[in-house]
Amino acid sequence: MLPFIRSDLAQFTAYKPHPSSNTSEPVATQFDRLDTNESPYDLPPELKEKLAWTYQQVIESNRYPDGGHQQLKETIAEYVNDSANLSQPLFTAANISVGNGSDELIRSLLIATCLGGEGSILVANPTFSMYGILAQTLGIPVVTVGRDKTNFAIDLQAAQSAIANTQNPPIRVVFVVHPNSPTANKLTAAELTWLRSLSEQILVVIDEAYFEFSQDTLVAELAQRPNWIILRTFSKAFRLAALRVGYAVAHPEAIAILEKVRLPYNLPSFSLAAAQIALQNRQLLLSTIELTLNERDQLITALSQHPALQITQSAANFLYLRLQPNTFDSPDTILKILHQKLTSSGTLVRLLKEGLRITVGTPAENLRTLERLKAAIASLKS
The missing domain is CATH 3.40.640.10 (Type I PLP-dependent aspartate aminotransferase-like (Major domain))
Structure with missing residues (x-):
């Protein structure tokens, strides 16, 4: 620690919104970026x-x-x-x-x-x-x-x-x-x-x-x-x-x-x-909200059917996904593994202490996320 820096700053970690470029895990070159709750749609x-x-x-x-x-x-x-x-x-x-x-x-x-x-x-x-x-x-x-x-x-x-x-x-x-x-x-x-x-x-x-x-x-x-x-x-x-x-x-x-x-x-x-x-031009820009909400509800319906997952209703453009209690012996470890597997397959989501936060993307991104998540969970039980 530099001698002129406040001592309490040594305890802090810099905010890192995206994966480090030097990660040892193999990653896809093109990510589905569903980790920061942005709109998946660029400006027209x-x-x-x-x-x-x-x-x-x-x-x-x-x-x-x-x-x-x-x-x-x-x-x-x-x-x-x-x-x-x-x-x-x-x-x-x-x-x-x-x-x-x-x-x-x-x-x-x-x-x-x-x-x-x-x-x-x-x-x-x-x-x-x-x-x-x-x-x-x-x-x-x-x-x-x-x-x-x-x-x-x-x-x-x-x-x-x-x-x-x-x-x-x-x-x-x-x-x-x-x-x-x-x-x-x-x-x-x-x-x-x-x-x-x-x-x-x-x-x-x-x-x-x-x-x-x-x-x-x-x-x-x-x-x-x-x-x-x-x-x-x-x-x-x-x-x-x-x-x-x-x-x-x-x-x-x-x-x-x-x-x-x-x-x-x-x-x-x-x-x-x-x-x-x-x-x-807000009517034009906000016109995609209905699509996002429909996609969100479809994601909730699909994920709610999986016996290992716990998901609640959302009033936003993202989902909060947890593991069902007593499904896995070490839920914290399992969440980290799921996060790593999703990242390696090309989907970025936010890893939190007790769950994963998944932004609603485009229909194609959401479909890929569902498939990758199901594959990741299946690999844990194999």
Whole structure:
């Protein structure tokens, strides 16, 4: 460890979203990439052409991008109002902050609330790992509670106890995902009642990264809840994962704080243009959602018929697959073997502590995944 580096960083492992290129396992040259919950569909050619024209004719590479994001914020606010089916528009550009992916917004929220020993965060595992990772890199304590093994609901008794008993520093932020990753379940009525009951001294961050697939949003409650912030992204249904655009929706005072701590010129001009074009053409881009949901349901039906597999319903564009209890002597080892076999045969999925998260791909990718998974399980019993 270099002598000038914080000592606690020695305990951390860098985030690795894709397999290492120097793996000793033989791998296919062309992967079915079902490990990061991206859309399997690239931008349509006509939108790529429009972006190319924008880059050639409009964007000046020698100039800094629009640091205020005003035009994009206005378009996002229009989309948020429209997508929530509100009788009266609630949101304007003052309710929106734009980040370099949701990760930057999460980091900004942590800086604004917990830095300097002022707070810790609460998460219910399993959930999106970046909440804890980003907090730890900032030296912010992470308090964790569990979930129900059947429906993945948060252990609310443990969560409430953690808030009551955590001091020096107290819990300042609660992170939830709606629907949750990796388990794909939406917040329950009991969880929502609990979130609504929390003190206004606690920031509630509701990550709606998969809203376009679940069509279940809580933005209508933001007007009454100044301590709630909703995060969304263009990386999933809008097919812009390569361009890293996320946004927050919240009370204008909370947005003003986010604007204070974000980096200047945090989004390249090309990313800003792509998000604008995506929203202007949202009916076209979101037209594949029905196909994805149909494919998801077919995958659930097919996998549920296998006696060794346990799978629950999903409100997102991915599945959470576990092994049936008492099917194998060492389930952790078996999961690692299944993951390795799928990788070797050309399908990337996310290996987690108790299961595999599988993104819904194209029909052809999903068919190959089913065949490879069945073959991998069969090889374990032979």
